[in-house]
Amino acid sequence: MHTDRERKSLFRGLPVRISHCAIALFGFAMACAEPVHAQLYNGKELVTPSLVSDVTAIQPGQKFRVGVLYRIEPSWHIYWRYSGDSGLPTKIAWQVPPGFKVGDLQWPLPLREKEPGDLEVFDYTSEVLLFADIEAPAILPAQPIVIQAKTDWLVCQSLCVPGRAELSLTLAGGANTASSSAPIFQKFASLVPRQPAGPIALGFSRVGKNLVVSVAGVPNTEAVDFFPVPPEDAVIGHVTRGQNGLTIPIDTEVKPIDRMDGVLVVGSGDSRKGYEINGTTTLTAMKPVSAGASVGFLGILQMLGFAMIGGLILNVMPCVLPVISLKIFGFVSEAGMDPKKAFRLSMAFSSGIIGCFAVLAAIVVLLQAAGAQIGWGFQFQDPRFILLISCLVFAFSLNLFGVFELSVSAQATKGLASLAGGQGYGGAFFQGVFATVLATPCTAPFLGTASAFAFAQAGWVTFLVFLFIGLGMALPYLLLAINPGWLRYLPKPGEWMLRLKQGMGFLLVGTLLWLVWILGQMKGVDAVVQLGAILLVIAILAWIKGSFWTPVSTGRSRVLSIVAMAFVLLLSGAAYGFVTKPSQLVWRPFSKSTLDEALAAGKPVFIDFTADWCLTCKTNERFAIDTPSVRQEFLKRDVVALKADWTKGDPEITQILKQYGRAGVPMYLIYPSGLKEGQPVLLPELITSQSVLDALNKT
Amino acid sequence: MTSHGPIKQTQKIKNEMIKTLLITCGLIALSAGLSFAETEVGKAAPDFSLSDTNGKTHSLAELKGKYVVLEWYQPDCPFVRKHYRSGNMQGLQKEYTAKGVTWLSIDSSAPGEEGNYPAAKLNEIATQDSASRTALLLDPSGEVGRLYGAKTTPDMYVIDPKGILVYKGAIDNKRSTDLADVKTATNYVKNALDASMSGKSVPTTATQPYGCSVKYASK
Numbered sequence: 001m002h003t004d005r006e007r008k009s010l011f012r013g014l015p016v017r018i019s020h021c022a023i024a025l026f027g028f029a030m031a032c033a034e035p036v037h038a039q040l041y042n043g044k045e046l047v048t049p050s051l052v053s054d055v056t057a058i059q060p061g062q063k064f065r066v067g068v069l070y071r072i073e074p075s076w077h078i079y080w081r082y083s084g085d086s087g088l089p090t091k092i093a094w095q096v097p098p099g100f101k102v103g104d105l106q107w108p109l110p111l112r113e114k115e116p117g118d119l120e121v122f123d124y125t126s127e128v129l130l131f132a133d134i135e136a137p138a139i140l141p142a143q144p145i146v147i148q149a150k151t152d153w154l155v156c157q158s159l160c161v162p163g164r165a166e167l168s169l170t171l172a173g174g175a176n177t178a179s180s181s182a183p184i185f186q187k188f189a190s191l192v193p194r195q196p197a198g199p200i201a202l203g204f205s206r207v208g209k210n211l212v213v214s215v216a217g218v219p220n221t222e223a224v225d226f227f228p229v230p231p232e233d234a235v236i237g238h239v240t241r242g243q244n245g246l247t248i249p250i251d252t253e254v255k256p257i258d259r260m261d262g263v264l265v266v267g268s269g270d271s272r273k274g275y276e277i278n279g280t281t282t283l284t285a286m287k288p289v290s291a292g293a294s295v296g297f298l299g300i301l302q303m304l305g306f307a308m309i310g311g312l313i314l315n316v317m318p319c320v321l322p323v324i325s326l327k328i329f330g331f332v333s334e335a336g337m338d339p340k341k342a343f344r345l346s347m348a349f350s351s352g353i354i355g356c357f358a359v360l361a362a363i364v365v366l367l368q369a370a371g372a373q374i375g376w377g378f379q380f381q382d383p384r385f386i387l388l389i390s391c392l393v394f395a396f397s398l399n400l401f402g403v404f405e406l407s408v409s410a411q412a413t414k415g416l417a418s419l420a421g422g423q424g425y426g427g428a429f430f431q432g433v434f435a436t437v438l439a440t441p442c443t444a445p446f447l448g449t450a451s452a453f454a455f456a457q458a459g460w461v462t463f464l465v466f467l468f469i470g471l472g473m474a475l476p477y478l479l480l481a482i483n484p485g486w487l488r489y490l491p492k493p494g495e496w497m498l499r500l501k502q503g504m505g506f507l508l509v510g511t512l513l514w515l516v517w518i519l520g521q522m523k524g525v526d527a528v529v530q531l532g533a534i535l536l537v538i539a540i541l542a543w544i545k546g547s548f549w550t551p552v553s554t555g556r557s558r559v560l561s562i563v564a565m566a567f568v569l570l571l572s573g574a575a576y577g578f579v580t581k582p583s584q585l586v587w588r589p590f591s592k593s594t595l596d597e598a599l600a601a602g603k604p605v606f607i608d609f610t611a612d613w614c615l616t617c618k619t620n621e622r623f624a625i626d627t628p629s630v631r632q633e634f635l636k637r638d639v640v641a642l643k644a645d646w647t648k649g650d651p652e653i654t655q656i657l658k659q660y661g662r663a664g665v666p667m668y669l670i671y672p673s674g675l676k677e678g679q680p681v682l683l684p685e686l687i688t689s690q691s692v693l694d695a696l697n698k699t
Numbered sequence: 700m701t702s703h704g705p706i707k708q709t710q711k712i713k714n715e716m717i718k719t720l721l722i723t724c725g726l727i728a729l730s731a732g733l734s735f736a737e738t739e740v741g742k743a744a745p746d747f748s749l750s751d752t753n754g755k756t757h758s759l760a761e762l763k764g765k766y767v768v769l770e771w772y773q774p775d776c777p778f779v780r781k782h783y784r785s786g787n788m789q790g791l792q793k794e795y796t797a798k799g800v801t802w803l804s805i806d807s808s809a810p811g812e813e814g815n816y817p818a819a820k821l822n823e824i825a826t827q828d829s830a831s832r833t834a835l836l837l838d839p840s841g842e843v844g845r846l847y848g849a850k851t852t853p854d855m856y857v858i859d860p861k862g863i864l865v866y867k868g869a870i871d872n873k874r875s876t877d878l879a880d881v882k883t884a885t886n887y888v889k890n891a892l893d894a895s896m897s898g899k900s901v902p903t904t905a906t907q908p909y910g911c912s913v914k915y916a917s918k
Contacts, residue, residue, distance in 0.1 A: 085850040086912035088874060116809070117841060117915025119850055154777070154876065159813040160911040162777045162876040235868065235907045252740075252868075252905035586811050 046073045046155045051147070051167035052129075052181035057174040058145065061138045064176070065185050066169060067106075067131025068092055068151050070124070075589070077123035078153045080110035082229045082262075084121035088154040088162075092130060095148040099137030106131050108191035109263065109274040112227060120238050122227055123156075129188035140173045147171065193263045193274030200266070201284035202277060204259040211257060213239075213246040216284065218266050225265040227274075231257070240383075241521040259283065300461060304468045310446065311472020318497040320439045320473075325487055327435070328480045331428070346481030348425040350474030352432020357470030364451050364466070365459040383522050387531060389452045390515045393508050394535045395542060396445035400505030402498075403539075404546030436473070443473075449508065537572045541565050579618075583626050585634065590644035592652065595671075598640040602673060604696070605640045605680075609657060609667040611647040616685065617666040624687045633693055637673065670695045738847050740904045744856065744864040747843045749805070751834035752818035752825075757803060759862070765801050766892065769856040771849040771913060772804040772835065773814030774824045777876045778910035779852050783828045785881040788853075788870075792831035795892055802832040807844030809916030814852075815839060841915040851910030857891045857901075866891035868906030 040046075048071040055064045070078060070090070079087040094102045107130060110122045134147070148168045154160055196202060199217030206212070213226050226246045230236045234257060237249030250257055264275040314320060327349065335342035398404060440447075450469065454462040480486055520528045548561035588594060590607055598605045608625065610617035624630070634641060644653045646665050657667060660682055668683035670692075681695045738744055744767075748758035759767065770788070773779055782788040792802045806821065808814035816824070821835055838844055847856060847867075857866035871884035891901045 086910060088876070088909065115912045115915075116812075116917040117845065117850075117913055119912045119915070121912070152875070152877075156911065158914060159775060160777055230907070233903075233906070235905050584810060 041161055044073055046076050046161055047071065047078060047153060047163050049151055049153075049165045049167060051149050051169040052184065053147075053169055053171060053179055054182045054185040055171070055176040056179045057172045057176045058136050058140070059173070059176055060136060060140050062136045062176065063133055064136070065131050065133055065189075066094075066147055066149070067129045067185065067188070068149055068167065069127065069129045069181070069184060070153070071127050072125055072155065074126065076155050076157045077111075077113070077121070077125045078128070078155050080122035080124065080227070081105075081107050082122055082227070083154075084112075084123075085119040086115070087121050087123070087156055087160070088152075090130060090153040091151060092132075093150045094132065095150070096134060097141050097145055097147075099139075099141060100145075100147075101135040101137075103133035103135075106133075106189070106192045108188045109193060109265065109272060110227065112225065118238075121156075129184055131185065131188065143173050144170045145173065191274070193276040196264065196275040196277070196281065200264070200275060202264060202275075202281070203284045206258055207247075209250055211248040211250055211260060213248065213260075213264075215245055215264065222266050223268045226262055226277075227265060228260050228262040230260060231255070300464070303461070304464060307450075307465045307468035308472035308475070310450070311469040312475055314439070314443045314446065314469070314473045315476050316491065316497060316500060317439065317443060318493070318501060320435075320443070321491070321497060322493045323435055323439075324476055324480070325490060327431070327477060328484055328487060331481055332484050342484070343478075343481045345425065345428045346477045348428035349432040349435075350471075350477050352429040352434075353436045353474045353477075354432075354467060354470035355429070356433050356436040357466040357473075358463070360447065360451065361454075361463045361466035364454050365462050368455050368459065368462070371455075383519055383527065385456065386515055386519045386522070387527075387534070389449075390512055390519070390531055391534060391538055392452045393449055393512045393515065395538055396448050397505040397508035397512065398539060398542045398546075400445050400501055400508065402502065402546075404542045405550065432474070436470075445504070445508065449511070533572070533576070537568065540568050544568070578622060581622075583621065585626050585631055585641050587641050587643040590642040590653070594640075594642060598642075599671060603640050604637050604673040605642060605669075605671040606634070606692075607642045607644055607669040607671075607680075609644045609646060609653060609662075609665045609669075611645065611665050613647065614665050620666055620668075620687050624689050624692060627689045630689050630692050633696055637696065639696070668692075672696075672698075738856070738864055738867060740864050740867055742864060743862050744858045745846050747846060749836040749838055749843055751836050752821045753834075754818075755834065757834055757836060759858070762801050762858075763862055764860045765799060766795070766860060766896065767858040768795065768800055768802045768888065768892070769847065769858070770802065770804045770832070771844065771852045771854040772806050773808055773852040773911060773914060774806075774816070774821065775813050776852045776911035781876050781878055782853060782870060782881065783830070785878045787881045787886075789829055789831050791886070791889060796831055796833055798896070800892065804830075804832045804835045805838050805843060805849075806835060807838040807841045807849060808914040809841055810839055812914035812916070814914055841913070844913050844915065849908075849913050851908045852913060853910055854908040854913070855888045857888060857895065859895055865895050865901050866904055867908075868903075869908045872906070874909040 050069050050071075051066065052069050053064060053066045055062075058064055072078060078090050081089045083089050092105055096102055108124075108128060110124055113121055113123055115121060146168055147170075148166065150164070150166050152162070152164045154162050201216045203214045203216075204211055205214065215224050218224055224241070224246065226239050226248070228236060228239060228248055231254075233252075233254040234250065235252035237251055240247050240249075248260060261278045264277055266273045266275070315324065328346070331342045331345040331349070335345060436443075447469070450465070454465060457465070476490075480490075516528055516531060519531060544561050544564050548557050548564070553561070587608070595605060595607070608617075608621065610621065633639070644650075644656070646653045646657070657664065660667060660669075666685055668687060670681040670683065672681070681698065683691060683695055744759060746759045748756055748760075750756045779788075796802050806814060806816075818837065821837075825832075825835060836843075843849075847854075849856075853870050855866070855868065855870050856864060859865050866887060868887060870888055871881070871886045873880035873884035887903050887906055890903065894901045
C-alpha cells in the first residue's frame with residue numbers, strides 16, 4: 001500500500017479515488033476503491049462512482065471539466081436534481097484549491113419513470129456523468145492540484161440503498177491534452193439541456209390550481225414534456241399533457257407560483273432534446289388558454305352564443321317540434337283579438353322554460369360546490385373527470401341512437417300536468433315548465449352532456465350558459481307569438497326529426513373521440529383501453545335496458561333485465577380483476593446471467609416465456625402457474641421463477657425459443673435442482689397446475 | 700295543455716327530467732367515489748378502517764375528538780431507518796401519545812414487496828426500535844395509502860380532533876438519510892401538532908414528502 005503522497009505522484013493526471021486497495025502496477029493505475037460507505041447489495045456494488053476530468057493537465061486561466069461518473073447496476077436507478085415523488089437528488093460537493101472557480105452542476109436529461117402506485121420519479125439508469133466547469137486561476141497554485149468531490153446518492157430498484165463516496169483527482173499543470181474520459185464528457189454534455197433557441201418559445205399561465213405551460217415552435221409530431229424543478233417549499237403533482245399544453249398541478253405553494261424552473265423535453269426515445277427553463281429564460285406571452293375558469297370575456301360570449309344556438313336546435317327534436325305550433329295556436333286563441341296578450345302569454349311560457357334551466361343550473365352549481373367541499377375537483381386536467389364525462393357522453397349517444405330510452409313513472413308527469421292545466425299567465429308559465437320536462441327524452445342527452453362539461457366551469461358561467469340554452473329553446477315561441485304567420489316557415493314534423501336525433505348521436509361520438517384523445521395524452525394507451533372496456537359494459541347495459549325494460553315490458557322481463565345487468569357488472573368486475581390482478585408469485589426478469597446464477601446456486605428454475613399480447617400465456621399464468629398449489633411447491637423447493645418477456649421480441653429470447661423448436665410463446669422450461677448441465681424439461685403450450693407439479697416432482 | 704295528443708305521446712315515452720338528473724348525479728357520485736380522491740389540508744381527512752399487527756381494527760371515524768398522526772412506514776427503508784435509528788420518530792411518538800395523540804403507523808407494502816412482513820415480525824421490529832406508536836396498521840392492498848395519496852416512507856399526516864387534515868408531507872426539512880441531520884432539521888410534524896394543540900394556526904401545512912416510494916403492488 002502506498003501512502004497518499006506516493007500515489008498522487010504516481011497517478012498524476014489519472015482518476016484516483018481515495019481508496020484502501022488502489023493497485024499500482026508499474027505506473028498503470030486501476031481505479032479500484034471501496035467507497036466510504038460500502039454499498040453492497042447481494043454482493044454487488046450498486047453504484048460505482050469515479051471522479052474524472054476531460055483533460056490530463058491544466059494551464060493557468062483554463063476552463064476544463066470535472067465530473068463524477070456513476071456506473072449503476074442494471075435495473076437500479078439514481079435520481080435527478082428533482083427526484084419526483086420519492087427518492088433523493090444525487091449530491092456532489094466540490095472542494096478545489098483556492099482560486100479555482102466551480103460552475104453549476106450540469107445534469108444530463110433524466111428519464112421520467114413510473115413506479116407502482118402511480119408514483120413518478122426522474123432518474124438515471126446504467127451510467128451517468130454529473131459534471132461542472134472549472135476555471136483555473138491565472139496563476140496556478142503549487143502542484144499537484146487536487147480536486148475532491150464528496151457525493152451522496154440514493155440508489156433504488158424497488159428498494160433503496162443510500163451511498164456516499166469521497167473521491168479525489170489529481171491534475172498537473174502543463175500543456176493539456178484530452179484525457180481518456182473526454183469522449184464520456186462529450187457524450188453526456190450533449191445530453192445536458194441547453195438554452196431554448198430558434199422557434200421554440202414557452203409561456204406559463206395560471207388556471208386555478210394548475211400552472212399551464214404553453215409551448216410554441218415545436219412541430220405537432222414531436223412529443224413535448226416538462227420536467228419540473230419546483231421550489232423547495234412547494235408541492236406539485238404530475239405533469240400531464242393536454243390539448244392546451246402541459247399542466248403542472250400545484251398542490252401547495254408558499255409564494256404564488258406563476259412560472260417554474262425545469263426542462264422542456266422535445267421528442268422521444270434517444271432523440272429527446274432538453275431545453276433549460278430557469279429564472280433568466282425569456283418567456284413568451286401566450287394567449288390565455290381556454291380551459292376551465294380562465295375563459296376570457298370573448299370566450300364567454302362565444303360560449304353563450306353557442307348555448308343559445310344549442311337551445312334553438314333543441315326545438316327540432318322529435319318531442320319538441322310538434323308542440324310549437326300547438327302552443328302558438330293555443331296562445332293566439334286564448335288571447336282572442338289582443339295580439340299583445342298572445343305575446344305576454346308566450347313570455348310567461350318562455351319564462352317557464354328558462355326557469356327550468358335555471359333550476360338545472362342551480363343543481364349543477366350546487367353539486368359542483370358540494371363536490372369541491374369534499375375535495376373533488378372537476379377539471380379537464382383530471383383524468384378521472386375525463387373518464388366520467390366520456391362515459392356520460394357515450395351513454396347519451398346510445399340514447400340518441402335509440403338503443404335505450406330513459407323512462408320513469410308517470411306520476412310526476414301527471415302532477416305537472418294538473419299544474420299546467422290552468423289558464424292565464426300562471427298556467428302558461430307552468431305549461432312552459434311542463435313542455436321542457438316533457439321534452440327531456442330528446443334533450444337530456446344534450447343537457448346532460450352540457451351539465452357534465454359545466455362542472456369544469458365557474459358557477460356563474462354555468463348559470464349563464466344554462467339560461468342561454470333556455471333562451472334559445474324559448475326563442476321560437478317569442479318570435480312566433482309576435483307574428484303567428486311565420487309558423488308557415490316552421491319545418492313540418494316528420495321522420496327526418498328522428499334521423500336528425502340519431503345524427504346528433506354521431507356528434508356525441510365525435511366529442512367522445514376528442515375526450516379519449518385527451519385521456520390518451522395524459523395516461524397512455526392502457527387508460528384508453530380501460531375506458532374502451534368501460535364503454536363496452538355501458539353499451540351492453542344500455543342494450544339490455546332498451547330491449548327488456550321498456551314502458552311496455554312485463555314485470556318479469558324487468559326483473560330478468562336487472563338480473564342480467566347485475567350479471568354483466570359482476571362478470572366485467574371479475575374480468576377486470578382477472579386482467580389486472582398482480583401475480584402473487586415473485587417473478588424475476590429473465591436473462592442468461594440470472595439463469596446461470598440460479599443454476600450455479602443449485603436452485604430449480606422455472607422460466608415462463610410470455611408476452612403481453614399472448615392470451616394463452618396470460619391464461620396459463622392465471623390458471624395453471626399462479627395457483628395456490630404451484631405457489632406452495634415453488635416455495636417449498638425454492639424455485640427461482642423467471643419471466644422471459646417477449647412482448648417486444650427480445651432477440652435473446654427469440655434465440656432460445658428457436659433452440660427448442662418454437663416459433664413463439666408460450667413456452668415453459670423447468671430446470672430441476674442441481675441441474676448444471678443437460679436439458680431442462682420442456683412443458684407443452686397448454687399446461688395445467690398438475691403438469692407443472694408433475695414436471696417438478698419428476699426431478 | 701290544449702291538446703292531449705302530445706301528452707299521450709310523451710307519456711308513452713314516460714320521461715322525467717328529474718330522473719335524468721338523478722341518474723347523472725348518481726353516475727358522477729359513483730365514479731367519483733370509486734376513484735380515489737387525494738387528501739387536502741383544511742378538508743376532512745378521509746375515513747378508513749384497518750387492522751393492526753395485533754388484529755385490532757382502528758377506524759378514523761372512531762377517533763374523532765383526538766389528534767391523530769398517520770405515519771407511512773416501511774421498516775427497511777433507509778429514510779425510515781434514519782428516523783428510528785436516531786430515536787427521532789420514537790421520541791415524537793412518546794411525546795405526543797403521552798399528550799393524548801393517537802399515533803398510527805401504516806405499512807402499505809404489497810405482498811412480495813419490501814417491508815411486507817408478517818405481523819409478528821413487525822411487532823418484533825417495533826420492540827427492537829422501542830417504538831411508542833399507538834398501533835401499526837397493515838394496508839397490504841395499498842387502498843388507504845392510495846386514498847391518502849401517500850407517496851413515500853415516511854409520509855406524515857396530522858389530523859385534528861374535528862377530523863380535519865392540518866398537515867401533510869415530509870417529517871422535516873432535511874431531505875436525506877443522514878442521521879446527523881435530525882438534530883438540525885425543522886420538524887414539520889412537531890410544529891403542526893404544537894401549533895394546532897395550542898390553538899394557533901399551523902405554520903407549514905403541506906410539504907413535498909421525501910423517502911422511499913411506498914411499495915404499492917405493481918399492476
